[in-house]
Amino acid sequence: EVRLVESGGGLVQPGGSLRLSCAASGFTFSAYTMSWVRQAPGKGLEWLSAVSGSGAYTYVADSVKGRFTISKDNSKNTLYLQMNNLRAEDTARYYCAKGTTVAGTFDYWGQGILVTVSS
C-alpha cells in the first residue's frame, strides 16, 4: 500500500524558514518523480515543485522560485521542501504527491500538512 505522510508544518513568522518532509512507503521511491502541491485557504491547488526519481532534476514554479527548494533522500524514502523567506501568502496546506510514468500526473497524495505564516 502506498503511503505518503507529510510532517514539519506549523506556525512560522514572516521571513522565517521551514522544512517539510514527506515519508514515502509502498513503492520504489527512487523510481518516481515526486512533487509538492499546496492549497491556500479558499483557493485551488497550486503545483510548486518536482524532483526526478534520482533527484538529479528539479522543477520549480515561478511563484516560489528562489525561495523554495525541493530535494529527496532515496536512502530514507523521504521528500523534502525547504521553504525560506516565508510570506503570509504561503499560508496553505501542503501536499506531497507521487508521480507516475505519465508526465505531470499524480496517482497518490498525502493528507497534507498545514503551514501558517503569521506574526
Add this chain to the structure above:
Amino acid sequence: QSALTQPPSASGSPGQSVTISCTGTSSDVGGYNYVSWYQHHPGKAPRLMIFEVSKRPSGVPDRFSGSKSGNTASLTVSGLQAEDEADYYCSSYAGTNNFMVFGGGTKVTVL
C-alpha cells in the same frame, strides 16, 4: 505560468450528467495529451480520476470520462451520485520549463 481556466461551479440532479471544461494554451493542454483530472473532498487527499486525457485509473467508475479538443479538455460525470459532490481540478503537463499547471477548480454540486 497561468492557471488553466475552469468554471467555478457546476451542478446537476442525481442521475444527470455534468461536464466541466478546462481551457489552457498550446503550451499545455493543447500541446500534450497529458491532461489529468482530480477529485478533491475538503480535508482529504485529492484523488486521480482521469489521466492522459481520457484514461481511468483502476477503481474509478466509468461514469467519469475525459476528452480534449484543441486547447480545451473536458470531464464528464454521468449518472451523478451524491458522493460525486466535490471540487474537481484539471491539470496539464506544460513542458520541461514549466512542468505542470492546475486549473482553478470547479465545485460540483449534486442538487
